[in-house]
Amino acid sequence: MADLREENTSLVDQNSNNKILDPRGRYLRWVAMIFMCFLPFGAYYCDDNPAGLQDVMKEDLKISSSTFTSFYSWYSWPNVIMSAVGGVLIDKWLGVARGATIFCSIVVVGQLVFGVGGFFRLIWVMNIGRFIFGVGSESLSSAQSAYAVSWFLGKQLNFVFGLQLSFSRVASLINLNTIRPIYDSLDSHISGPKRIGVTLLIAASTCIFSLGCALILWWLDNRHRRIHDKDNPNDAADEFRLRDVRHFPVSLYCLFAICVFYYVAIFPFVALAQLFYESKYGLSPAWSNACNSLIYFMQVSFTILAS
Numbered sequence: 001m002a003d004l005r006e007e008n009t010s011l012v013d014q015n016s017n018n019k020i021l022d023p024r025g026r027y028l029r030w031v032a033m034i035f036m037c038f039l040p041f042g043a044y045y046c047d048d049n050p051a052g053l054q055d056v057m058k059e060d061l062k063i064s065s066s067t068f069t070s071f072y073s074w075y076s077w078p079n080v081i082m083s084a085v086g087g088v089l090i091d092k093w094l095g096v097a098r099g100a101t102i103f104c105s106i107v108v109v110g111q112l113v114f115g116v117g118g119f120f121r122l123i124w125v126m127n128i129g130r131f132i133f134g135v136g137s138e139s140l141s142s143a144q145s146a147y148a149v150s151w152f153l154g155k156q157l158n159f160v161f162g163l164q165l166s167f168s169r170v171a172s173l174i175n176l177n178t179i180r181p182i183y184d185s186l187d188s189h190i191s192g193p194k195r196i197g198v199t200l201l202i203a204a205s206t207c208i209f210s211l212g213c214a215l216i217l218w219w220l221d222n223r224h225r226r227i228h229d230k231d232n233p234n235d236a237a238d239e240f241r242l243r244d245v246r247h248f249p250v251s252l253y254c255l256f257a258i259c260v261f262y263y264v265a266i267f268p269f270v271a272l273a274q275l276f277y278e279s280k281y282g283l284s285p286a287w288s289n290a291c292n293s294l295i296y297f298m299q300v301s302f303t304i305l306a307s
Contacts, residue, residue, distance in 0.1 A: 078135045119194050
């Protein structure tokens with residue numbers, strides 16, 4: 001074991017001439033930060049695909065508003081517990097690199113199933129796809145946060161958290177302003193449910209891109225940990241135990257409550273706002289989605305400043 005560690009250290013030293021990828025240098029963490037920001041990009045882009053396609057999705061798939069909103073319900077239900085479970089899995093068994101790759105792969109599978117279900121107008125398959133997508137999506141955000149904590153400290157960590165959140169909202173912002181043009185561009189080729197399905201499958205390419213970022217981060221994290229784990233050996237006292245929940249401060253639960261009320265107020269409206277803007281104010285689908293994305297634009301603009 002000692003020989004293996006010495007060999008790994010020597011490999012790192014041999015590559016130390018490359019200052020950007022030198023784990024002892026100052027640049028590697030900022031390179032890694034770029035891939036951390038794009039890690040959940042595909043998940044956030046595809047999360048609000050239905051919101052950007054609300055009118056045509058209801059028309060092409062011949063579904064009611066309640067069936068449409070069920071796409072968000074099937075996404076949300078697994079996250080009632082999976083966000084916490086995913087964090088525990090990362091901390092105790094999977095590790096951040098393996099966990100991020102696994103959850104990112106689940107997101108890819110979920111979006112592909114959602115798209116295939118739309119192509120064949122199989123609503124139950126689309127629901128399964130959204131459920132699978134939800135299992136991976138929020139747990140992937142937990143992996144992103146774990147990466148940030150393992151690479152950054154202090155004020156840098158606050159900045160990185162803000163930047164990660166901004167990039168996530170950039171993905172949502174881009175989705176609401178591009179997913180409908182993608183759908184419209186397919187007008188001369190296909191129509192009906194197949195058009196919806198192909199649009200959703202094209203959107204899945206962003207999830208595949210994020211999976212590529214997860215694999216690159218895994219490689220970078222291995223370089224980082226060869227030095228970090230040697231200089232900072234793991235402390236058993238730092239491992240998470242379920243009974244530790246009893247010691248969480250009241251202020252943390254207040255933050256949980258703030259997030260709950262914020263999500264309740266904002267995201268259900270975002271999911272259904274396109275038709276509201278069209279019927280109430282006579283806006284075109286493009287302008288409706290643009291107005292719907294303003295909340296994300298404001299988040300992108302001010303999150304980094306607040307951090």
